Amino acid sequence: MNEAFSSELSTLPDTRPGAAGKELVDLWNDSRLRTAQAKSSSVRPAPRLVPWHSALEDILKVGYGVQTQPRFVAGAWQRVRWRTTPSAGALYPFEVIVGIVGEGSYLWDIEGRLVPCAMAPLTAEDLAAAGFVTTPGHHPEAVLILVARPWLSMKKYHRRGYSYCHLDVGHTATNLAIYTSALGLTPTVHLRFSHTALAGHLKLGGLCREPLAVLSFASPEPPAVLEPAADLEPAAGLELACLELPGQQEIVNWESLRGVLSLDCPLEPPCAPAVSTLLREPPEMPEESLLPLPAGRPLPSAATEWRSAILGRRSAKGFRNEPVSVAQIGELLGALRVPGLPADCSPEDPARLGVRLVARNVEGLAGVFAYAPRSHALQRIDEHAGDPRPACMQQEIAGDAAALVIFHAPICHLVEQQGYSTFAELHFHAAQLGQRLHLAAARLGAVGITCVGGFDDEQCAMLAHLDAGDEAVYVILLGIPNDAAFKHDRLSVAFSHGYTTLET
Numbered sequence: 001m002n003e004a005f006s007s008e009l010s011t012l013p014d015t016r017p018g019a020a021g022k023e024l025v026d027l028w029n030d031s032r033l034r035t036a037q038a039k040s041s042s043v044r045p046a047p048r049l050v051p052w053h054s055a056l057e058d059i060l061k062v063g064y065g066v067q068t069q070p071r072f073v074a075g076a077w078q079r080v081r082w083r084t085t086p087s088a089g090a091l092y093p094f095e096v097i098v099g100i101v102g103e104g105s106y107l108w109d110i111e112g113r114l115v116p117c118a119m120a121p122l123t124a125e126d127l128a129a130a131g132f133v134t135t136p137g138h139h140p141e142a143v144l145i146l147v148a149r150p151w152l153s154m155k156k157y158h159r160r161g162y163s164y165c166h167l168d169v170g171h172t173a174t175n176l177a178i179y180t181s182a183l184g185l186t187p188t189v190h191l192r193f194s195h196t197a198l199a200g201h202l203k204l205g206g207l208c209r210e211p212l213a214v215l216s217f218a219s220p221e222p223p224a225v226l227e228p229a230a231d232l233e234p235a236a237g238l239e240l241a242c243l244e245l246p247g248q249q250e251i252v253n254w255e256s257l258r259g260v261l262s263l264d265c266p267l268e269p270p271c272a273p274a275v276s277t278l279l280r281e282p283p284e285m286p287e288e289s290l291l292p293l294p295a296g297r298p299l300p301s302a303a304t305e306w307r308s309a310i311l312g313r314r315s316a317k318g319f320r321n322e323p324v325s326v327a328q329i330g331e332l333l334g335a336l337r338v339p340g341l342p343a344d345c346s347p348e349d350p351a352r353l354g355v356r357l358v359a360r361n362v363e364g365l366a367g368v369f370a371y372a373p374r375s376h377a378l379q380r381i382d383e384h385a386g387d388p389r390p391a392c393m394q395q396e397i398a399g400d401a402a403a404l405v406i407f408h409a410p411i412c413h414l415v416e417q418q419g420y421s422t423f424a425e426l427h428f429h430a431a432q433l434g435q436r437l438h439l440a441a442a443r444l445g446a447v448g449i450t451c452v453g454g455f456d457d458e459q460c461a462m463l464a465h466l467d468a469g470d471e472a473v474y475v476i477l478l479g480i481p482n483d484a485a486f487k488h489d490r491l492s493v494a495f496s497h498g499y500t501t502l503e504t
Helices: 003-010 019-030 052-063 124-129 151-157 160-182 195-201 248-256 303-312 326-334 396-400 411-418 420-444 457-464
Strands: 066-073 076-083 094-100 104-108 114-116 139-148 187-190 210-219 290-292 354-362 365-372 377-382 403-409 448-452 471-479
Touching (some): 052 094, 124 139, 139 160, 151 160, 160 187, 326 354, 326 420, 354 457, 403 457, 411 420, 420 448, 420 471, 457 471
Antiparallel strands (some): 066 076, 094 139, 139 210, 403 471, 448 471
């Protein structure tokens, strides 16, 4: 063999048996994944490394953002959109404005971008003037402002749509707060700020909108002075974002809410941010009368787990005639036991909710129960679970559900005593619990959840055997999901509310 040929052979791959296999084994071992090494694709802001704008845009894509998926329907491809939070009114009647203290204001758009808007930048002094209270010694750095546009819901659901705005805002604020907390941030929920002062700063006058909730992010260190990033300027040909102007019917609708809006009502003064208990205990009963529930898995600890649950959340379109297990009920209700988000509401606030479970198709469990969160157990109220359809405005999906979870409170009494703040906080707490149920169901995978905003209060009280004065604030259906079902309230007119015509 000549030297040239020998040299050429030495550069070729080793083709002896086992050589390629070793390379593949090395590749396989080198590319193994380890859960402990997993990181969320979202990032925390870090001075001079990751500006708040980039971090919050990434976080909003998960916690609020619109997800898209192509589907082949009726002989054509369609791009289907859905959001990571459900909507009681299915119309998402709110918008998100981001304020980065001392830098600028941005509007979150449908394409998943933070677009600079013409609103003046918020300063720490502006927030203080609007009554925002943060943890002592902490400096506000950024805020997510959830601005309700009631018309978007009320044009379909009439006056009841205003309550849906509060529920929808609560779902989204909870989702964002859970996810940012998992990333290592500590958001504070603000409900008791001066809505009028903030609306004035955002120049919402005449736009038929009101800020309902704010998430603030503060640091014990003074905010770093950053040079504005070049990409924060509007892209070529992209104008500053502006809120859509209302039409005449929206203005008329807005005026019909005068005296009801937070802008017209006195609010309770804010307290120092603290966590509080969201659930109230049922009347004490003998320990032997309690039915203990399985504890289920602990809540996620990693951002990746929360991200997976948030992006995997769906609202069930219908349910199959199959039972859910007591273990599944235990894990779902166990997700409600956690303390509430840090908020400026009083820790002793009476706006706590009772929980009733109406079990219709649960293995080994039937009837109406009160949930006792401290002992994670059920108290039997009645051995018979009635037909839930009258309580849910004759929606067939309710009749197919394996169980109903009903959050309840003496809402009229509380609101008469304490006014708007209690009304807003009861709905926020109900939405916070509803979102936690949704995420727990997403983790289980086998159980579907649907939130119901359209319900008959009196029928709900009878179905759940509520005490006198107590009313349902939110109704949630659960069961084994049926993806082939057709959800009627996705029609342009909600048949469950009895409307046959609608002015637009």
